Amino acid sequence: MRIITLNVNGIRSAASKGLFAWLARQRADVVCLQEVRAGEQQLAERTFRPPSLHCRYAHAERAGYSGVGLLSRRAPDAVVEGLGWPDMDPEARYLEARFGKLAVISVYLPSGTSGEARQAVKIDFLTRFARHLRALRASGLEYVICGDFNIAHKPIDLKNWRANQKNSGFLPEERAWLDHVFDDLGYVDAFRIVNQQSEQYTWWSNRGQAWAKNVGWRLDYQIVTPGLADAVREAKIYTAKRFSDHAPLIMDYDVTL
Numbered sequence: 382m383r384i385i386t387l388n389v390n391g392i393r394s395a396a397s398k399g400l401f402a403w404l405a406r407q408r409a410d411v412v413c414l415q416e417v418r419a420g421e422q423q424l425a426e427r428t429f430r431p432p433s434l435h436c437r438y439a440h441a442e443r444a445g446y447s448g449v450g451l452l453s454r455r456a457p458d459a460v461v462e463g464l465g466w467p468d469m470d471p472e473a474r475y476l477e478a479r480f481g482k483l484a485v486i487s488v489y490l491p492s493g494t495s496g497e498a499r500q501a502v503k504i505d506f507l508t509r510f511a512r513h514l515r516a517l518r519a520s521g522l523e524y525v526i527c528g529d530f531n532i533a534h535k536p537i538d539l540k541n542w543r544a545n546q547k548n549s550g551f552l553p554e555e556r557a558w559l560d561h562v563f564d565d566l567g568y569v570d571a572f573r574i575v576n577q578q579s580e581q582y583t584w585w586s587n588r589g590q591a592w593a594k595n596v597g598w599r600l601d602y603q604i605v606t607p608g609l610a611d612a613v614r615e616a617k618i619y620t621a622k623r624f625s626d627h628a629p630l631i632m633d634y635d636v637t638l
Contacts, residue, residue, distance in 0.1 A: 384632050385407060387628070388416045389415070410638045412450075414452070415489035418446060435452065438450045440473050442472075447474060461478075482523060483523050483638065484523070490532070492550075494549045523605070530602050540595070567606070571603045583600055585597040612634045614634060
């Protein structure tokens with residue numbers, strides 16, 4: 382089973398750079414997209430709905446903002462859109478597709494980089510999302526949770542970690558939240574099962590030649606329930622071509638969807 386996750390930073394922009402032609406060659410079983418930034422009418426276009434894939438999108442009420450997508454070769458048995466949170470669901474940050482005893486989630490966690498107000502929203506989201514993750518563990522399903530978490534977990538996960546300890550995305554409380562997800566709730570950072578190397582980044586700022594100098598952050602994850610940990614086979618961050626300021630994270634599992 383191959384799963385790809387990517388923050389597209391605007392699906393129309395990513396498509397114009399060849400994203401869907403590239404996806405067709407990857408033969409992924411599931412593709413999770415974040416920051417789609419398109420409305421219902423735009424997402425109805427054939428470009429964004431390859432005939433070989435079952436496509437589901439959630440679009441934000443605010444035009445040109447947020448939004449997630451989940452595309453799969455097999456039709457899901459059920460799809461859950463939103464978290465049931467009236468304050469956050471209008472931002473369209475959550476899609477869950479269930480395939481028998483396996484479920485895949487595309488999630489886009491808030492960023493706090495725009496200021497204190499949004500950082501407070503982010504921390505509140507993290508608090509509630511941890512409770513949701515605990516409930517998922519009790520559901521009896523195995524989960525692959527894909528998305529842009531807007532948090533680098535450890536110093537190995539960003540280039541300039543010393544200079545960023547007071548910046549959103551690498552704050553102590555954000556990193557402690559991921560510790561809680563992994564250490565207390567029992568989820569597993571699937572990428573790190575098979576790749577312990579440094580300089581494995583999925584996002585680069587558009588400023589200061591960050592891409593050219595590989596001054597990046599690992600913000601995009603595939604987080605799995607412990608029952609899937611032994612099934613992780615391979616992980617790759619695709620950087621040969623850029624579709625977004627994020628790079629696709631491609632992971633293979635010894636699982637039949």
